[in-house]
Amino acid sequence: MLAIEARCLGYRIAVQDPDPAGPAGQLADVRIEGAWDDIAAAKVLADHSDVITIDTEHVPAHLLEQLEGLKPVRPSSHVLRVVQDRLEQRRFLASHGLPQVxxxxxxxxxxxxxxxxxxxxxxxxxxxxxxxxxxxxxxxxxxxxxxxxxxxxxxxxxxxxxFVEFEKEVSVLLARDLGGHIRFYPVAENVHRRSILRTTSVPAGIPPELASEAEELGTRIASGLEHVGMMAIELFVTREGRLLVNEIAPRMHNSGHFSFGACGTSQFEQHVRAICGLPLGDPSLLRPAVMLNLLGDLWREGTPAWDAVFAHPNAHLHLYGKRVASPGRKMGHVLVLGEGVDQARAAVEAIAADLERQRAPERAG
Ligand SMILES: Nc1ncnc2c1ncn2[C@@H]1O[C@H](COP(=O)(O)OP(=O)(O)OP(=O)(O)O)[C@@H](O)[C@H]1O
Ligand SMILES: [Mg+2]
Incomplete structure (x- = not known):
């Protein structure tokens, strides 16, 4: 999705991926096969690039640090060093007096x-x-x-x-540009199943004061890290109505995929703008939306039939082009736009039920 949006803005793209058939590479001008810690491959990437970014926080910070001597790296190795270690992340939050678990x-x-x-x-x-x-x-x-x-x-x-007995989970998505300006997406509500994101709904059903508080936390985290690009902060809303930071993701986030179709500027375009030194776009929500993740489990009997998705005029299918569908693997998503979030959620659940029904019952023994 990042590659699609970069292309729309007229950029050319080089991608380093351990999987030569990976989704981003399918859209890239230059494909470099290399593990996340393959510095030789990353130097080739730097040769081809004017600016370097990441789409996973598992790229080692020390590798990014070496690239920083060659080309601008956004977000920086400093951000990755803090975020890719849960304890460092928690220490950062504590040193800024931010509420956490x-x-x-x-x-x-x-x-x-x-x-x-x-x-x-x-x-x-x-x-x-x-x-x-x-x-x-x-x-x-x-x-x-x-x-x-x-x-x-x-x-x-x-x-x-x-373990937090939370009321709900939400995420605040923001972009911070080179000049330190920040723009926020509407706070999104996330439901996980077996620790994997299942649905995201926007707007989240939270009071405006809590949404402002989430933005305030976002500003302190993104500015404290001098982050550049998209960032998602996963939050628990406790039963007492307090916010606790669960995790920081210094990148585009699965809970922001709704923005690709439901917002004036998608999180992917916004990230490209931020790292390329362009002004940020308008992240406003155009219509209430619900996103449903499609996991590899649905492919057990082959590619699902998408009739229920296409039958709904405001449902959009997005498949990522991953070749292997293993259980729990995120293969794509469905985005439903609605008059209201409840209506969109009802349509998503009807689609989900249809897709589940297609999987033959597991054979005993
Ligand atoms: N301390 C906790 N209390 C309650 N639920 C939790 C806690 N930690 C994690 N969870 C649940 O498990 C989910 C995944 O946890 P977490 O975000 O820490 O892991 P992750 O594997 O890094 O996920 P991601 O794919 O978002 O990076 C959370 O969104 C939440 O639903
Ligand atoms: Mg998480």
Missing amino acids: RHSSLARAEDLRIAAEAVGFPAVLKRRRGGYDGRGQLRVEGQSALAGAWKALGEAPAVLES
């Missing part, structure tokens, strides 16, 4: 007891590095299960977090 760090077996006492149960144990879509984290119900969970995560450095 109670947590404790774990580096060795002796830390287990101290962390448990500090955090309590239920809790979530998360590896400091490399997690996404719920991978690298486990819910822990009590002290007796903690050592097992720590082993199951490979005894890697981790953070133990208190």
Whole structure:
């Protein structure tokens, strides 16, 4: 989606991807096959580029630091260094006095007891590095299960977090340009299933004061990091109506995919504008919208029939061009625009039910 929008603005694109058949490469002028930590490949990328950006925070900060000597890198290696380590992220939030989940760090077996006492149960144990879509984290119900969970995560450095019985999850999406100006997308409401984002609805059903508070948090985080480009901040709304920061993503975000079709300027165009030193576009919502992620599970019996999507005049199918559909893998999404968010959500659920029905029941044994 970033490549599509960059193309619309007349840019040419070079892409480094470990997967030579990856979606962005299908639209690129130059394709470079290379792992995220392949510095030789990244130097070739830099040779071709006027500005370098990322679409995953798992590109090592030290690699970006080396590229910074060659070409502008936006966001910077500093942002990545803070964000790709959950503990560093939590330290950053603490040093800026931002509200977050109670947590404790774990580096060795002796830390287990101290962390448990500090955090309590239920809790979530998360590896400091490399997690996404719920991978690298486990819910822990009590002290007796903690050592097992720590082993199951490979005894890697981790953070133990208190499990939050939240009212809802929302994200605030923003773009920050080279001059430090910030523009916000409307706060979005997210529903996860098995730790993977299932739907995003906009506008989120939260009071305007809470939306302003979310923007205030966003400003302090993006400015504190001197970030350039799109950023998403995942938040829990507690039952008491407080906001807690769950995660910072210094990039375009799955919960902002609705903007590609539902907003004046998509998050992808906005990111291109920010990193290329252009003025930011208008992120206003044109119509209420609900996005449904399409996971690889739906492909178990082959590519689903999309009749239910096409039957709805305001539903839009977006497939990413991934060749292999494995369970839990995000293959595409459906965006439904509506008169109101409830109407769009009802249409999304009808489409989801149709797609689920197509999967043959699992055979016993
Ligand atoms: N401390 C917590 N309390 C309650 N629920 C949690 C907690 N941590 C994570 N979750 C649930 O699991 C989801 C995924 O967790 P998190 O955002 O930490 O992980 P991730 O794997 O890095 O996800 P992403 O794909 O967004 O990077 C959250 O959106 C939330 O629904
Ligand atoms: Mg997350």
